[in-house]
Amino acid sequence: MKAHFVTAVLAAGTALCLTPAFADPLEEQITQAEQYYEQGDKKQSEKGFDAVLSKLAKASSKEDQTQLARVLNNLAVLYNETNRNPKAEEYYKRALGLREKLLGPNTMEVAITLNNLANLYKDQKQFDKAEPLYRRAMAIGSKLEGPESSYMAMCHFNMASFYKSQNKLDLAVESYKKSLSIGEKVMGPDNSHVMDIVINLAELYDEQGKTAEAKPLFMRYLKATEPLFGIKDNDPNRTEKLKKVVAEMRKDKEMIGTADRLDKAISYQSK
Numbered sequence: 007m008k009a010h011f012v013t014a015v016l017a018a019g020t021a022l023c024l025t026p027a028f029a030d031p032l033e034e035q036i037t038q039a040e041q042y043y044e045q046g047d048k049k050q051s052e053k054g055f056d057a058v059l060s061k062l063a064k065a066s067s068k069e070d071q072t073q074l075a076r077v078l079n080n081l082a083v084l085y086n087e088t089n090r091n092p093k094a095e096e097y098y099k100r101a102l103g104l105r106e107k108l109l110g111p112n113t114m115e116v117a118i119t120l121n122n123l124a125n126l127y128k129d130q131k132q133f134d135k136a137e138p139l140y141r142r143a144m145a146i147g148s149k150l151e152g153p154e155s156s157y158m159a160m161c162h163f164n165m166a167s168f169y170k171s172q173n174k175l176d177l178a179v180e181s182y183k184k185s186l187s188i189g190e191k192v193m194g195p196d197n198s199h200v201m202d203i204v205i206n207l208a209e210l211y212d213e214q215g216k217t218a219e220a221k222p223l224f225m226r227y228l229k230a231t232e233p234l235f236g237i238k239d240n241d242p243n244r245t246e247k248l249k250k251v252v253a254e255m256r257k258d259k260e261m262i263g264t265a266d267r268l269d270k271a272i273s274y275q276s277k
Contacts, residue, residue: 075104117146
């Protein structure tokens with residue numbers, strides 16, 4: 007099962023704001039490509055990044071090289087998400103090298119690319135390569151962002167997924183719990199990313215047969231999800247309505263995973 011909580015960060019600190027008239031045209035193109043990604047239009051996003059990449063191919067200034075590293079990291083995210091892993095690895099490594107050289111080895115930009123490359127290796131089951139990258143990214147993030155930050159919540163979530171991939175379930179549970187504790191403090195208990203942690207931990211408990219631990223988390227996930235479909239907690243027909251939502255989701259291949267989660271949560275209501 008792939009993790010759902012920000013396992014790959016497309017761009018750090020991208021602000022969706024009006025671009026000044028004197029702004030760098032390449033910066034405008036990069037920002038536009040990032041916005042396409044956020045809107046779910048990966049095809050247009052990749053097209054935009056490719057256009058900038060061709061313009062930066064022979065760039066030599068520090069500013070241009072910094073932009074190049076950002077574009078390489080972002081394209082690597084897209085390649086990874088579309089199963090072009092050899093190209094993703096190549097671009098992550100290039101982005102990492104540039105960021106370390108230009109910005110220094112202990113910056114958040116470096117930490118982000120380290121995390122992304124570690125996720126790629128984890129998905130390929132190259133655990134020996136992934137773990138030191140995760141550790142280094144966490145050390146940088148803890149120093150720069152603090153041990154309790156949204157970034158560190160993400161790091162602990164990624165470590166949980168890393169442990170789960172190796173069937174180290176007790177370690178995975180502890181990492182999910184750390185991620186949840188931090189996430190609730192810094193993002194709020196109802197944040198969508200926090201809900202991703204909640205449902206992943208619930209599923210892990212379920213796989214371990216720990217029904218008592220899983221049930222309150224599944225119920226919390228349902229309570230947070232129901233308003234998205236206009237269903238109220240006290241609606242006497244809420245279960246039937248949720249099952250209809252699940253049935254509709256199953257018609258869309260991209261929504262099957264979410265449908266499975268809702269179905270499992272619904273089943274826990276009677277346990």
